[in-house]
Amino acid sequence: MKALVPFFLVASLVVLPAAHAEEIDAIFKKVNEYIAQQNFPKALEELNWAQKEINKMHVERLKSFFPDSLAGFTGNQTEVNAALGMTNVERRYSNGAKNVSLSLIGGSGGGPLGNIAGFGRMAAMMGGQPGQDTFRINGLTANLVDKPNNPELTVFLDSGSMLKLEGSGQASGKELREIAEGFDLASLDKYLKGTAS
Structure with a gap:
């Protein structure tokens, strides 16, 4: 059986x-x-x-790109919202008292707000607020705002979409970065650009 x-x-x-x-x-x-x-x-x-x-x-x-576990965090149910020509996918992950929301914003590769990552990337490169750090993950620009108790990390994909991680509970900015580094960004970006087979 x-x-x-x-x-x-x-x-x-x-x-x-x-x-x-x-x-x-x-x-x-x-x-x-x-x-x-x-x-x-x-x-x-x-x-x-x-x-x-x-x-x-x-x-x-799109949902298949969100694995059941990342960097020791276990995923919950995946949620999908579509509006204004954009498809947003979100999955929450937890590890004890640590919680992370992982969202793909603009997952349709087009629409009226299809290149929101480009605007976000420019803003991240300008820097600005305390606790903000801009760096690269797998060749993609990432911006970490390491606020106590609720850090945020955004990865700007070449396809025009963004992958956003928001921590709560006891999740740290370092853990958000580890989760992003464990996510298959290259395959997702390739798929969204229409170049995946």
Whole structure:
């Protein structure tokens, strides 16, 4: 019986993307039929449905970048919010009395606020407030504001998105940095830029 559980888990991970792909294929078939009939309003309606299905797959892929544990912290449920053309993904991690919120801001790679990381990167390079430190993590600009009891670390991705870590409880700025260094920033950024295969 125990051998069947991993089998069904793996099978479900293979079947779900295949089911989405079949749904998308059916939608695009309808789009082509409507275009051949010059029924463009219906073709556009079907394209909207295709976009919704693709967004679902995109969200699931984004969630997969947030591991179950990072630097000794254990992850809770992943939450997703979408607004203004941006997809934000958040997962809270804990280690005893230490808590860290890890958020991807602007995870759609576009939209009206698609390059918020560029503005944030410029502000971080200017420096400013006490307790603020700017450095690089895996070649990406990062900004740490090490406030007592609630440090914040922001990593500015080349794709235009940001990865933000907020500590509470007894989490330290050093621990936020360790978590960010353990996160697969390169793969996430590559995916968001559309260059991952």
